[in-house]
Amino acid sequence: MALLRDGRALDLAAPEYPTLEELLASNEGEAVTLAPDADLDALAPRLSGIKKIEVEFPKYADGRGFSIARQLRNTHGFKGELVAAGPLLPDQYVYLLQCGFDAVRVDPETYARQTPAEWRDAMDAFSLTYQRGYAIPMGPALSVLDARRAKRAEDLSAQYDGLSAEAALERAIRHDYAGEIVLASSMGIDSAVLLHMISEIDSGLPVLFLETGKHFKETLAYRDRLVAQFGLTNFRSIPPKPKELKSEDPDGTLNERDKDACCDLRKVRPLDREITPFKARITGRKRYQTPDRAGMPILETGGRQAKLNPLAYWTAKDVTAYMRKHDLPPHPLLALGFLSVGCEPCTTRVAEGEDPRAGRWRGANKTECGIHYIDGKWVRIEAVPGTHEVF
Numbered sequence: 025m026a027l028l029r030d031g032r033a034l035d036l037a038a039p040e041y042p043t044l045e046e047l048l049a050s051n052e053g054e055a056v057t058l059a060p061d062a063d064l065d066a067l068a069p070r071l072s073g074i075k076k077i078e079v080e081f082p083k084y085a086d087g088r089g090f091s092i093a094r095q096l097r098n099t100h101g102f103k104g105e106l107v108a109a110g111p112l113l114p115d116q117y118v119y120l121l122q123c124g125f126d127a128v129r130v131d132p133e134t135y136a137r138q139t140p141a142e143w144r145d146a147m148d149a150f151s152l153t154y155q156r157g158y159a160i161p162m163g164p165a166l167s168v169l170d171a172r173r174a175k176r177a178e179d180l181s182a183q184y185d186g187l188s189a190e191a192a193l194e195r196a197i198r199h200d201y202a203g204e205i206v207l208a209s210s211m212g213i214d215s216a217v218l219l220h221m222i223s224e225i226d227s228g229l230p231v232l233f234l235e236t237g238k239h240f241k242e243t244l245a246y247r248d249r250l251v252a253q254f255g256l257t258n259f260r261s262i263p264p265k266p267k268e269l270k271s272e273d274p275d276g277t278l279n280e281r282d283k284d285a286c287c288d289l290r291k292v293r294p295l296d297r298e299i300t301p302f303k304a305r306i307t308g309r310k311r312y313q314t315p316d317r318a319g320m321p322i323l324e325t326g327g328r329q330a331k332l333n334p335l336a337y338w339t340a341k342d343v344t345a346y347m348r349k350h351d352l353p354p355h356p357l358l359a360l361g362f363l364s365v366g367c368e369p370c371t372t373r374v375a376e377g378e379d380p381r382a383g384r385w386r387g388a389n390k391t392e393c394g395i396h397y398i399d400g401k402w403v404r405i406e407a408v409p410g411t412h413e414v415f
Contacts, residue, residue: 041055042055042056042057043057043058044058047070054073055074055075055076055078056076056077057078060080060086060092064095064096067100074102076105077107079092079107081111081112083110093106093120098124105127107127107129109128110129181323184321184323192322193225193306196306196323197225197226197229201303205304205306206231206232206299206302206304207219208231211247213362215355216250216347217352218334220352222256223254230302232260232262233260234261234262246355246356247261250353253353263294264289265293268289280369283388283390306332307331308335317336362374364383370384372386
């Protein structure tokens with residue numbers, strides 16, 4: 025048999041776990057195989073010591089295994105690994121995950137007619153369900169009811185509720201903000217994800233990169249690699265004005281004397297000049313990064329410029345999973361201990377256990393430089409440590 029996890033096949037021999045009756049007759053055991061008619065109340069007293077449960081599906085049309093999984097997760101609070109075993113179909117993969125399964129074990133006859141790619145692709149084939157769960161990988165679960173509610177909403181922001189990252193980007197780029205939306209990319213650790221998504225929708229979308237003159241050479245090489253690999257045809261490197269550089273930082277050491285002034289000269293003002301004409305801006309902000317972003321919508325409207333946050337519901341694991349799925353190159357400094365990358369003079373490695381942004385402006389009373397449009401004015405903000413949207 026083959027065990028499939030996240031659409032990948034693992035060459036593992038089928039284990040022989042005890043049945044529920046065998047487990048209950050013994051004082052030991054950390055794994056069990058459950059028949060579709062298993063009595064979960066009988067298993068409950070032993071559940072705290074169980075690490076893995078395999079649920080049998082006699083045939084793909086037998087839905088009792090789905091109910092068992094939901095009860096184990098929701099009613100009994102089972103936290104261990106849950107595996108579905110039997111002649112299941114890729115079409116059922118999203119529903120298995122939605123009900124709480126971690127992996128699927130497919131019998132040889134069924135697996136001979138299927139490939140791991142078919143199971144992975146099935147995650148994208150079915151984006152709507154009647155239940156809320158994991159209907160859209162790496163995004164908010166969108167049910168048919170959610171979709172209808174969003175479609176009826178008069179508020180534009182509410183119409184984006186529940187959309188996947190790709191769907192939100194496509195709608196904004198092709199319809200709601202066509203020709204009036206921009207991405208400002210720092211070419212940081214997470215940047216390849218949004219750049220890849222955008223290239224699949226519109227490779228000519230304006231992408232702004234602040235060429236501060238202080239970047240790591242690795243960042244510049246990474247920039248050139250991604251632009252070429254994704255075929256981005258409207259990529260713009262934005263430098264500070266030469267006259268302002270000569271006047272305010274003639275010897276290139278302003279960052280040593282006044283870090284805020286250096287960011288203002290090399291980042292805030294150049295970005296302000298370029299991004300102001302656009303009606304909407306794409307960000308890489310995520311809900312998990314700071315408490316203030318916990319309720320952040322996918323689309324923020326109001327004020328002069330809307331913000332599209334397609335990765336709002338993503339976690340760090342989602343970013344890694346996407347990059348692996350699409351074979352995207354990581355930032356070359358990631359392997360060297362840089363979990364957040366900015367200008368070279370103000371970026372250091374991060375030690376194990378430190379916040380990912382601990383290496384930015386280390387030792388200074390500063391966590392981020394960026395600009396946001398609030399109440400008709402561009403203002404500088406200082407973000408809570410942990411955010412990754414830095415320019």
